[in-house]
Amino acid sequence: MDFTVFYSSPEKDADLLHFGGFHAPDAFLAFEIDGKRRAVLSSLELSRGERESRFDEVLPLEEIIEESGTGGDLAERILWLAREYGATRLRLPEDFPGRTAFALKEKGQFPLEFVDRPVCRDRLIKSVAEQEAIRRVNGVISGAYSQVEKILGESTVEGGILIHEGAPLTSEALRSVIAVHCLREGCIAAGTIVAGGDQACDPHEQGSGPLPAGQLIIVDIFPRDEQSGFFGDMTRTYLKGTANSDQRRLVNAVKEAQVRAIEGLETGVNGKDIHDGVTAYFDSQGFTTGRNERGYFGFFHGTGHGLGLEIHEEPRVSRTDYRLEAGMVTTVEPGLYFRGLGGCRIEDVVCIREGGSIFLSDHPYDWEIA
Structure with a gap:
């Protein structure tokens, strides 16, 4: 035996x-x-x-x-x-x-x-209770985003950086607000990303220093519930001020790519096909992927990853073949990154079902904050 x-x-x-x-x-x-x-x-x-x-x-x-x-x-x-x-x-x-x-x-x-x-x-196949555990953590994340949006809304601009309550608003300060909120809700937020401008063009850069006005700011929050052990994972991108046409075009392309990816997810689908579809869409919009002396640009990570008792687990929605099964939970997080223009990533969590998927995350996509 x-x-x-x-x-x-x-x-x-x-x-x-x-x-x-x-x-x-x-x-x-x-x-x-x-x-x-x-x-x-x-x-x-x-x-x-x-x-x-x-x-x-x-x-x-x-x-x-x-x-x-x-x-x-x-x-x-x-x-x-x-x-x-x-x-x-x-x-x-x-x-x-x-x-x-x-x-x-x-x-x-x-x-x-x-x-x-x-x-x-x-x-890898989540029960209804496990799906609800993930949904709960994502609800905590949504509350954190509401606080982020409030602070960005209250901030003013001086010398191209954000000022809040008389001091520069830094990645570190906003990350602390997120951590405290999650802790009060029974979750531990480690590694939270609050990265603005070109910092956000390295997708796992946590961010540091004063946050820039008029530039894209990626906020990626993925805490773990202390009791259940399950993770949540969501990303929103913000801009304090009025976006220019190139920034709007970038964000709109990422949002449309996410919508297309989610619409294609269902039991039996190959995650690679979904990822290839996102890549093809970005290419069709002129957002090509490559590498230069400053690093990679465009879309150079997977479209999604499994979520559960690990922050990154199976299934995969990426360059690798992976047949999706009912009950699997995955993020959907296309992104575009161009130094000089900025980075944008939008991430939600869905559970695979027969004929489609259901959301396990919910928060508005209001990214331009006056």
Whole structure:
């Protein structure tokens, strides 16, 4: 029988969090054999694990160490448990701790198979409750955007930069407002992007310094719910002042590309076809993609990625072939980036259904703020 083993913290391992539904900051051993899921927890976590987790059985670490006589040797402990439960093969996640994996292989007591992530592929199909968990986080993000829009609306312009409450409005300041809002709603926002002008032309640039007036500002927020572990992910692009014709044309193209992509999403569709359609549309509008001495320009990232217990997971809506299934959740986030003109990205979250998709995010697209 296969003996599937995890040794990680569910705060860092989405498969393990899905596997047992248990939050813990430290790594612990968990395994599945014959359809039963078990965890080996220390006295620090044992009672809580019995009470809160979805494991079929929770085993006390201290008793396992004493009974097995394995001391601090994790590999020997895994082998002892495998023998006790009648395993015939060990299955380890591809990123299982290397030292222990080598020890298991060297001891040679069981055939060893490494399993690609995600190990728990069933988590890619979201239940109604899981969809609602993602929708909740996106609702928190929408509230953050309302605060961003209020601050931008209250800001004035001096010397080409935004001023709020007598001081320059910086990427850092706006990011702090977003973080505090999310924290009050039970979510942790890490890595939030607030990038204006040419900074936004590097899509993962977080942004720094005073925000420019009259230039595009990308705000990408992707917090994690502390209780459910699910992420939300939305992006809006703003401009304080009056946009010029080139800026409007850029933003309108990105919004139209997103609409076209969402209209094409449904069960059975190849995500690559959706992505290729977005690329073709941008090309038809004169927004070609390339690279020069300053870096890439145009549209040079995927159209979307899966969202759930990881911020980036399957499915993919990108250059890679990927057949979409009902219940999968994906972002849809086309973008265009041209230094000197600026960057624009618009992102929402949908769940794939038969014949279409449904939104799991909702916030207006009012991007020009007087």
